[in-house]
Amino acid sequence: MTFVLAVDDDPAILRTLSINLRARGYDVETAGDGRSALQIVQERMPDVVILDLGLPDLDGVAVLKRLRSHAQVPVVVLSARHESDDKVEALDEGADDYVTKPFDMEELLARVRAAIRRTGGDGAPFVVEVGDVRLDITERQATRNGEEVRLTPTEWHIVEVLARREGRLVRQAELLHEVWGPGYDRETNYLRVFLAQLRRKLEADPARPTLFITDPGIGYRLVV
Amino acid sequence: MTFVLAVDDDPAILRTLSINLRARGYDVETAGDGRSALQIVQERMPDVVILDLGLPDLDGVAVLKRLRSHAQVPVVVLSARHESDDKVEALDEGADDYVTKPFDMEELLARVRAAIRRTGGDGAPFVVEVGDVRLDITERQATRNGEEVRLTPTEWHIVEVLARREGRLVRQAELLHEVWGPGYDRETNYLRVFLAQLRRKLEADPARPTLFITDPGIGYRLVV
């Protein structure tokens, strides 16, 4: 399981990061300051670090240096828009990538994935293969009979949640909650629409699905 | 045993929560206000907290903060739909999950399981096996001689209630109450119809049931 360390002084941001990363199957640790971040690193080397620059104790760049001094762990830097100088400095110092606050979660996740991939990953490529369909979750690449199939972000998100529990049941409310967030727990028509789209794109016979199975009244599952 | 703390100012809700959680094997404590909730937390750290926002003394968000300040216990928030969105948003930053009232019990239970699973606790898989019949309650998968048997939502619900008390008697009114809700306590013909269906699908000889036993005039039980 990929291990991600998130470092930020704002607990709210740590929280959202934590939730979103965990929801995508990462193992997450958080740190509110540079000191504890370095401590965690010493205990267990992360596969990627998400690092805010504005920390209460050490400077973010200092943390970055210390990290780099004896490890090649990829670092994605978070920075407020106005700290442009720091940003440059951070990149100089070896940050792999950066995202400016306020950031879009999808974008950050994409960068995290990219950072992991660039360093060879932790050897946890996440691929589901069924018949002539191949779903590479980490790379976000879907093929059918070798031909590429384009999936929209929402479609990917659904596939991801289902694939993480391959074969097992995912309840409607749960799926809605994971993909659309809280408050959408009852919008089951979304599921109907998107599952239909996924089937049209991926199933041999969309009317007789073999991949995306419906458990009427309960939820869906991805059969492998 | 997993320890759940439920916090709500409405005794009725606390009651249903308590009953349902206990029925599923959780150890439950309840608190009617923020102060007592925090007190309980100090005495014994729960594995998960279910927290309503509208508390008589402290604000729910305040309780959440206090909880968060020195513990990473997962919190599932209950919130009424009409409460302002920004409150919900603020919550979103601190809570692991939330469910809007009026909530579906199954849904809430799913969230509680998810919250526990996320923090390493084990979600309890629930499987009943008798002869060549296998009933996986959490996954909603039934097999007979290895072959999958499809059960409808209501059938599952009945199986679930019976399975939870494996072997022990469940009174008619009780079963009706659990599955169809209050006001159906006398519709015993429902039970006759559905039990017959279950037997037809699962029993070797539906006329001579060995799984779903009738106690005439009293109720039913699932023999294991």
Add this chain to the structure above:
DNA sequence: ACTCGGCGTCAAGATCGCGTCAAGATCCGC
């Protein structure tokens, strides 16, 4: 032996959930 209550069985009608489609609304890159 007859009656009666409770149960299992069956089938028809009502209802619900799902898949499908299409028309706005919204987002995003150019």
Add this chain to the structure above:
DNA sequence: GCGGATCTTGACGCGATCTTGACGCCGAGT
């Protein structure tokens, strides 16, 4: 600001599921 992709929303038909009523059987009580 424009145009295409994507997401949201509403409507509709169909099949599965649930509800409802009727009937016959069996055992207990009279």
